[in-house]
Amino acid sequence: MSEGESCGCCSSSTITPDTDRTCYCPVNGIIDTISKKHALPIVSVLGSNGPTRYNELEEVLGVTSSSLLSTRLNELMSEGLIERQSFDEIPPRVEYSLTSDGKELEERLRPLLEWADEA
Amino acid sequence: MSEGESCGCCSSSTITPDTDRTCYCPVNGIIDTISKKHALPIVSVLGSNGPTRYNELEEVLGVTSSSLLSTRLNELMSEGLIERQSFDEIPPRVEYSLTSDGKELEERLRPLLEWADEA
DNA sequence: CTGAATCCTACACGATACTG
DNA sequence: CAGTATCGTGTAGGATTCAG
Numbered sequence: 001m002s003e004g005e006s007c008g009c010c011s012s013s014t015i016t017p018d019t020d021r022t023c024y025c026p027v028n029g030i031i032d033t034i035s036k037k038h039a040l041p042i043v044s045v046l047g048s049n050g051p052t053r054y055n056e057l058e059e060v061l062g063v064t065s066s067s068l069l070s071t072r073l074n075e076l077m078s079e080g081l082i083e084r085q086s087f088d089e090i091p092p093r094v095e096y097s098l099t100s101d102g103k104e105l106e107e108r109l110r111p112l113l114e115w116a117d118e119a
Numbered sequence: 120m121s122e123g124e125s126c127g128c129c130s131s132s133t134i135t136p137d138t139d140r141t142c143y144c145p146v147n148g149i150i151d152t153i154s155k156k157h158a159l160p161i162v163s164v165l166g167s168n169g170p171t172r173y174n175e176l177e178e179v180l181g182v183t184s185s186s187l188l189s190t191r192l193n194e195l196m197s198e199g200l201i202e203r204q205s206f207d208e209i210p211p212r213v214e215y216s217l218t219s220d221g222k223e224l225e226e227r228l229r230p231l232l233e234w235a236d237e238a
Numbered sequence: 239c240t241g242a243a244t245c246c247t248a249c250a251c252g253a254t255a256c257t258g
Numbered sequence: 259c260a261g262t263a264t265c266g267t268g269t270a271g272g273a274t275t276c277a278g
Contacts, residue, residue, distance in 0.1 A: 026235040035154025054240050065272050070241055091239045108234050111227040116145040173260050184252050210259045
């Protein structure tokens with residue numbers, strides 16, 4: 001789903017043109033991001049557990065394919081939602097954590113998680 | 120993504136087994152649902168506009184393929200998030216609206232939408 | 239341990255055409 | 259108006275292998 005295009009919800013003049021409805025276009029970007037596999041759990045885990053290592057994420061999330069986690073982490077980083085810190089140790093250690101944007105997202109996601117848990 | 124399977128996040132005993140973390144499995148179902156194209160906008164529009172006809176949804180959402188909207192509506196109905204009411208008129212009229220579950224979802228989605236709008 | 243590269247498969251989506 | 263049926267395509271995801 002490309003994000004730059006006109007979405008029809010803000011350009012539509014046919015339906016209730018005088019009521020100012022919200023435009024849902026910006027949401028699609030976020031949804032696109034967090035709807036990818038493991039993305040939401042990553043954000044949630046980092047939010048509740050703090051900085052977490054690659055390997056820990058693999059286990060906690062039950063990641064099947066390692067490459068998928070790698071891809072997802074890179075995507076979330078370029079979205080500016082998480083950040084990566086690597087330590088010069090042997091064996092190597094890398095920790096991922098939420099950026100302030102990521103935290104903001106995690107907070108606004110929480111009502112959803114709680115509701116999903118009940119239901 | 121199937122929903123019944125063990126997800127690794129609740130069965131994992133390797134990582135911090137004594138801290139009671141939230142299980143994110145239930146969320147995947149919701150996310151799966153609303154991440155499909157037009158699903159979130161449908162819920163939002165029905166939430167803010169009330170009962171809406173098929174044709175209106177097509178226009179407001181800028182639906183390209185009619186069959187896609189049809190599919191999505193059916194999915195949301197079997198999820199119990201929206202409901203369909205058809206009127207015996209000529210021409211035929213059908214209105215979709217949120218169920219109480221759908222309204223609950225829409226409310227918990229709102230913080231996300233607002234944040235997405237700002238960013 | 240922390241990844242990246244490759245290949246393959248399944249499925250969501252788009253386009254088109256057709257029906258009550 | 260309110261859909262369904264069918265088919266082609268792009269891409270996310272899974273499995274596997276290899277590397278710093």
